[in-house]
Amino acid sequence: MASLTVTDEHVGATPAKTIQPVWVRVMHWTNAVAMILMILSGWQIYNASPLFGFSFPRGYTLGGWLGGGLLWHFAAMWLLMINGLAYLITGFATGRFAKKLLPITPSGVLHDVRAALTFKLSHDDLSVYNYVQRALYAGIIVVGVLIVLSGLSMWKPVQLHWLVTLFGDYPTARYVHFFCMAAICAFIVIHVLLALLVPKSLRAMIIGR
């Protein structure tokens, strides 16, 4: 027992560098769950009155029917909004956004996209985001804010009519909401693909190191 304790202390004395702090990890996975619930229930709602000439396959919708989809959507929205708001506040307050996501220069993004496509992008230091990551992460935060604002204006078009005005009118807010969803889905595909290509980044988002 004694030797075990000593070993523990020894390990504790030289901790590995934390890449993702615990608040980032908790909020990341909370957001992942909320987003999936919102997207699948959103597809159910979309199917009730499609904006375009297609519907989402039933097997990829949540709730069983429109009423069920709405119940899920308006329940998961609290998870998404509260977690998202906490993330924005903490991200700005701790200086994480400024430190990790800035600067974003067009030449830097172009350079790193080219490097990524030829598999020459370095991942030696996961604590520093490359320009592809910076652009994607900053971009998806903006999309996240937009999808919540357009969603709120569809939920309360009378009480929050000033918000609807921001998008033009109610039908336009619907289209904005849809295209934000499409952007988030595209992000998820790329994000998951890249995380699987660099598995240690996925590990860092789970155990921190």
Added chain:
Amino acid sequence: MAKRSFLIPGVDKRLLIKDSLKTMPDVTRRRFIAGGASLGALTLLTGCDVVDSSSAEALLAKVSKFNDAVQDFIFNPDALAPTFPESAITKPFPFNAYYDLDDAPDVDGDAWKLEVRGLVDDKKSWTLPELYKLPQSTQITRHICVEGWSAIGSWTGTPLRDFLKLIGADTRAKYVWFQCADKDGYNSPLDMRTALHPQTQMTFRYANEILPRAYGFPMKIRVPTKLGFKNPKYVVSMEVTNDYKGGYWEDQGYNSFSGS
């Protein structure tokens, strides 16, 4: 630890589907079965530590109740729904119901009477000519359906709050509950604060014509601060009450407040 299915820990998929089918409305249930039960959706349904569909449903119902309270809290009785010029009116204005237009109620306007019940001083029934004599106003507002589509229409009629005053309704009561002539008995509760909103209207005319059968002849309740399903058509009675009496869609799971 016993070996478990990763997707639905400790839950039999077939039983799960059976359980959830029981709680679905009839029509949907038939459609659900016809379309093939969606395992993907059910897996997610049980994903976040909710072990069976009935407890998921109970949780969602609780959140919906919470959302009723939130909406009641943020409802501003003075906030008006945006109004539009005549040029913005959607033509043709869509007919929408859970039945075809051919099956819509065909009400005989001469025989029809609006029945008034509950916490009111004057419970007399009203004929159509009597109602037509009340002061009327017109609104051009956006009708927003729970399905997501919307359309702008022109409605003319008497503000409900004027009528409630006229019949001596107890406006401290919680609800005005409407019953309709639709098959299967459509009904819907309206919270009193919304009933007293200046734009909530007993509608007798659409686009300056007598309300056509498609839009609810002889009378609909136009509530531009609510989703479309809380704008009952073919109304036959109203009851001022403190009891929550449920509604056709509300009972099936649509959020009861459904304010916009």
